[in-house]
Amino acid sequence: MGPHEAARRIADLNGHELSYVANKHSSIVLLNEAVEDLVTAHARLDISQAWGDRPQ
Structure with a gap:
């Protein structure tokens, strides 16, 4: 969505x-x-640390 399309949905x-x-x-x-x-x-x-940095 571009600015002109978005502006149609925003008043003022x-x-x-x-x-x-x-x-x-x-x-x-x-x-x-x-x-x-x-x-x-x-x-x-925490979840990122549990996953580690590479697949096993």
Whole structure:
């Protein structure tokens, strides 16, 4: 779903505003940092430690 389609479902917001926010607040660098944060958080979970780092 693109910004214009999403804006049709959000009152008082248009596609240009959504597109601007998306372009202003996201980048490849920020997405990579978010992925790294998620992977690190997942590695801290008990279940991740029980699985180990490779299949047996």
